Amino acid sequence: MTKKQRLTHKKVSHARRADLRNGLLFSSPVIIGLLLFTVYPVGASLYYSFCNYTGLKPPTWVGMANYHRLLTDPLVTKSLANTAVFAAFSVPLGVAVAFWLALLLNQKVRGMALFRTLFYLPSIVPTVATSVLWLWVLNPQYGILPGILRGIGVYSLFHMFGIPEPGWMADPMWAKPALILMSLWGAGGSMIIFLAGLQDVPQDLFDAAEVDGATTLHRTIHITLPFMSPYIFFSIVMGLIGAAQYFTQAYVMTGGQGGPVNSTLFYAMYLFQNAFHFFKMGYACAMAWFLFLVILAATIIVFKSSARFVYYQGDAK
Amino acid sequence: MRNRFPIWKQIITYITLIVLSGIFSIPFFWLVTTSFKTDQNISLWPPQIIPKPFTFQHYKAAVGTIPFGLYLVNTLVICALAVVGTVISSSLVAYGLSRIKWKGRDALFMIVLSTMMLPYQVVMVPLFAVYTKLGWVDTYLPLTVPAFLGNAFFIFLLRQFFMTVPHDLTEAAKLDGCNEFQVFRKVIVPLAKPALATVGLFTFINTWNDFLGPLIYLFDESHYTLSLGLQMFLGQYGNYFGRLMAASTLVVLPIIILFFFTQKTFIQGITMSGIKG
Numbered sequence: 001m002t003k004k005q006r007l008t009h010k011k012v013s014h015a016r017r018a019d020l021r022n023g024l025l026f027s028s029p030v031i032i033g034l035l036l037f038t039v040y041p042v043g044a045s046l047y048y049s050f051c052n053y054t055g056l057k058p059p060t061w062v063g064m065a066n067y068h069r070l071l072t073d074p075l076v077t078k079s080l081a082n083t084a085v086f087a088a089f090s091v092p093l094g095v096a097v098a099f100w101l102a103l104l105l106n107q108k109v110r111g112m113a114l115f116r117t118l119f120y121l122p123s124i125v126p127t128v129a130t131s132v133l134w135l136w137v138l139n140p141q142y143g144i145l146p147g148i149l150r151g152i153g154v155y156s157l158f159h160m161f162g163i164p165e166p167g168w169m170a171d172p173m174w175a176k177p178a179l180i181l182m183s184l185w186g187a188g189g190s191m192i193i194f195l196a197g198l199q200d201v202p203q204d205l206f207d208a209a210e211v212d213g214a215t216t217l218h219r220t221i222h223i224t225l226p227f228m229s230p231y232i233f234f235s236i237v238m239g240l241i242g243a244a245q246y247f248t249q250a251y252v253m254t255g256g257q258g259g260p261v262n263s264t265l266f267y268a269m270y271l272f273q274n275a276f277h278f279f280k281m282g283y284a285c286a287m288a289w290f291l292f293l294v295i296l297a298a299t300i301i302v303f304k305s306s307a308r309f310v311y312y313q314g315d316a317k
Numbered sequence: 318m319r320n321r322f323p324i325w326k327q328i329i330t331y332i333t334l335i336v337l338s339g340i341f342s343i344p345f346f347w348l349v350t351t352s353f354k355t356d357q358n359i360s361l362w363p364p365q366i367i368p369k370p371f372t373f374q375h376y377k378a379a380v381g382t383i384p385f386g387l388y389l390v391n392t393l394v395i396c397a398l399a400v401v402g403t404v405i406s407s408s409l410v411a412y413g414l415s416r417i418k419w420k421g422r423d424a425l426f427m428i429v430l431s432t433m434m435l436p437y438q439v440v441m442v443p444l445f446a447v448y449t450k451l452g453w454v455d456t457y458l459p460l461t462v463p464a465f466l467g468n469a470f471f472i473f474l475l476r477q478f479f480m481t482v483p484h485d486l487t488e489a490a491k492l493d494g495c496n497e498f499q500v501f502r503k504v505i506v507p508l509a510k511p512a513l514a515t516v517g518l519f520t521f522i523n524t525w526n527d528f529l530g531p532l533i534y535l536f537d538e539s540h541y542t543l544s545l546g547l548q549m550f551l552g553q554y555g556n557y558f559g560r561l562m563a564a565s566t567l568v569v570l571p572i573i574i575l576f577f578f579t580q581k582t583f584i585q586g587i588t589m590s591g592i593k594g
């Protein structure tokens with residue numbers, strides 16, 4: 001190595017060290033945050049899940065006991081089933097409604113900004129306020145939704161078939177449908193994402209298809225849907241993760257009880273009750289790890305199946 | 318250009334949009350009109366479209382029973398700290414993960430991203446235990462300090478944005494004698510203002526709307542946020558719907574006003590990031 005080479009080499013390694021130092025310095029908040037708010041709590045949570053832990057006294061090791069209990073706890077089964085039903089309806093219906101709204105707004109309508117605002121606003125209303133409001137919307141005697149359903153004859157239909165009038169949030173049969181309906185009111189968030197995605201659907205394909213005599217429905221199914229599939233896929237994944245942790249609305253509307261008859265006891269709520277009402281914190285941690293595994297499994301399944309129906313522009317297939 | 322949509326199709330689209338936006342607006346209509354109706358008129362069917370007599374009694378009662386001003390101040394304090402903390406820390410980290418080349422950078426970014434997969438419930442109990450030991454429970458520290466240590470999602474968002482800034486710009490600044498922090502402060506931050514505004518806005522909304530955090534960490538009623546106060550109000554006055562709607566309107570209104578002033582940032586932000594509010 002000549003002297004000059006050695007000097008440049010020195011310079012380069014000096015610059016590299018400076019970069020490393022600066023990089024670490026700039027990233028230091030997240031490094032500290034990861035250690036304090038992720039690495040430590042994740043380890044502690046895993047440990048607690050094998051312990052009897054009330055939060056007051058130090059945890060005592062109980063092995064697999066919490067996980068064994070989880071498998072036989074009827075309320076775990078019940079809350080899992082409630083959560084699965086909620087997710088199975090609210091996620092696909094929410095995506096469908098959002099997609100429909102986005103398609104309607106994408107037709108270059110006049111007053112588009114106003115309609116967009118009206119559809120979007122409900123999704124940013126504070127969740128607690130939404131929940132309080134919907135208790136009143138759904139009030140079986142005086143609420144506006146039962147009033148309208150009665151007015152347009154839906155309840156008469158119910159009577160004809162011998163179905164009792166829904167008591168909505170006070171009725172074990174109708175409480176979950178009420179929450180699913182309420183969740184659709186917030187579909188505007190996904191709608192905005194779809195609306196953005198629709199801008200990327202190539203117009204020339206539409207025109208070509210129209211020349212070939214394709215109907216609007218055909219064009220939607222064969223052109224719009226494939227191009228929109230990554231957005232739909234994203235919404236489904238995020239929706240599932242959100243639904244698995246569904247908590248605030250049910251907690252507020254049932255006073256933290258999950259009633260009537262546990263019909264709105266969702267998994268995250270039962271977990272919260274165990275941690276902060278019953279102080280079974282070790283058990284709550286075991287429940288949380290089980291939730292994590294369920295979310296992970298669901299995400300992997302959706303990802304795997306996505307290869308078949310998600311189309312990425314520019315992919316050579 | 319020829320109009321692609323025949324007139325009758327446009328009419329159907331309009332009718333559908335008007336009906337649907339009507340349905341989406343019903344709960345708002347119900348919220349606001351109920352809050353101005355007298356108790357006797359609340360249960361009328363068909364409902365009064367415009368309350369007659371028009372009363373403010375529920376607003377007076379709501380503000381009289383919950384210390385609304387105090388909860389507003391509490392919420393604003395938490396929101397302000399969370400916004401400042403998140404914007405500063407996330408932008409610094411995003412810079413370190415995009416504009417500087419260093420060993421381990423991409424690995425760290427992947428780790429940060431992967432934490433988004435972790436449900437909050439997993440870390441909820443240990444965090445509560447730690448905060449209890451630190452004596453932070455029933456203070457705003459658990460709700461604000463983590464904001465100063467970066468938010469994975471916003472780091473991701475800002476990193477995407479920072480990567481689009483041409484390298485020539487930052488190299489020129491360095492030749493002029495700027496150090497790394499000055500490049501960040503004088504070149505990147507001014508260019509990233511719209512993205513930073515988005516991050517701030519969404520942090521504000523998320524913090525304003527947060528319920529689980531205050532529910533876990535705040536005990537003393539005088540420390541409550543608006544969301545927590547509203548929930549407590551519901552527990553006490555579950556059947557006084559006039560009062561409940563007045564209180565809910567007061568909680569919703571600031572967010573709606575904020576939305577109308579920042580609509581552009583909002584819509585761009587969601588489009589850019591794919592998040593829901």
